[in-house]
Amino acid sequence: DIQMTQSPSTLSASVGDRVTITCRASQNIGNSLAWYQQKPGKPPQLLIYKASSLESGVPSRFSGVGSGTEFTLTISSLQPDDFATFYCQQYNIYSGTFGQGTKVEIK
Amino acid sequence: EVQILESGGGLVQPGGSLRLSCAASGFTFSSYAMNWVRQAPGKGLEWVSSVSGSGGTTHYADSVKGRFTISRDNPNNRVYLQMNSLRAEDTGIYYCAKRTYGSGWFDHWGQGNRVTVSS
Numbered sequence: 604d605i606q607m608t609q610s611p612s613t614l615s616a617s618v619g620d621r622v623t624i625t626c627r628a629s630q631n632i633g634n635s636l637a638w639y640q641q642k643p644g645k646p647p648q649l650l651i652y653k654a655s656s657l658e659s660g661v662p663s664r665f666s667g668v669g670s671g672t673e674f675t676l677t678i679s680s681l682q683p684d685d686f687a688t689f690y691c692q693q694y695n696i697y698s699g700t701f702g703q704g705t706k707v708e709i710k
Numbered sequence: 711e712v713q714i715l716e717s718g719g720g721l722v723q724p725g726g727s728l729r730l731s732c733a734a735s736g737f738t739f740s741s742y743a744m745n746w747v748r749q750a751p752g753k754g755l756e757w758v759s760s761v762s763g764s765g766g767t768t769h770y771a772d773s774v775k776g777r778f779t780i781s782r783d784n785p786n787n788r789v790y791l792q793m794n795s796l797r798a799e800d801t802g803i804y805y806c807a808k809r810t811y812g813s814g815w816f817d818h819w820g821q822g823n824r825v826t827v828s829s
Contacts, residue, residue, distance in 0.1 A: 604772070637815035639755075646805055646819035647755065658817075690755055696813040697769050699745060704754040 605629055605693050609702035615710040622678040624705045626691035631671050637692045638667055638676045640685075641704075647690060651676065681707070712736040714820035716806050721826045726796050730823060732789040732806030740764070740784040743809040745816060746791050748825075750802040760809070761789060774800075796827045 606629040616622050626636065634654040639647035649658045651667035654674055664679045678685055686709055691702040718730040732744065746758040759780040760769045768780050779792040789806060804823050807816040 635813075639816075641755075646822055647816075648819075649815060649817055652810075652815040652817075688754075692755075692757075692815065694809075694813060694815050698771070699747070699757040699760070699809075699816060701747075701755040701757060 604698070605632065605695075605700050607691055607693055607700050607702040609689075609691055609705050611705060612703065613706045613708060615708045616681050617710045618681055618683060620681045620710075622681050622685075622707060624676045624689055624691075626669075626674045626676070626702050628672045628674075628693055632693045632695070634670050635694050636667075636669065636674050637694060638665075639690045639692065640687045641690065642687045650689075678707075712808065712818045714806050714808060714818055716804060716820045716823035719804065719823035719825045721828065722796055723829050724797060724827055726827070727792070727794045728796065728825060730791040730793065730804055730806075730825070732791075732820060734787050734789070734806075734808065737808070739787040742811065743813070744782060744789040745807045745809060746780065746789075747805045747807055747816070747819075748800075748802045749805070749822075750799070753802070758804070759791065793825070796825075798827050801825060801827045 608627045610625050636654045638651040641647040655667045666677050688704045688706045713735045715733045722728050745760040761780045765782045777795045782789045806820040808818040810817050
């Protein structure tokens, strides 16, 4: 089974900061990686798919890069609405394993 | 507009059974794989199971294999998760999610349904 590892688990940042979250896969997954944002009491919302493609309606301050086993999600200038938990996910025909999540908190 | 709505959750004793239902609309249901994802209280997301558009192929996480069964009713645009031999660690919010075409990412999610396994 493919394991996904995110870092850090928690991140404290201020409005306007540039924020980067890393996700590592236990084996090569090509570009089959998505990023989701989840706010308390709500379902996850898709931000990025195919490692770097921005979902329609998602602000351009979100970006993703990577391929193979290492991926990053960057928020170029953190906004008040961005404080949430972020998850990476590898997807294939067998499963859709998630990372353990990164909580972005107000500093 | 894509809409996904889960139902059937509730309180069940350890060892008991529960069937979750997911009603979907706004897309050609039989063309897309559907998935169940769960979230234990205060924890992260865990993929649980998937079913292909035709219903002929299913996959399960090791944690539920042999206890849970996913199925779908394409004429009525529904997906089901039959959960047997429930354990306390199965407690959480269960989300139904639609995949993009093929084996892609999860582009639409329901609001979730709570399952509590407790005596």
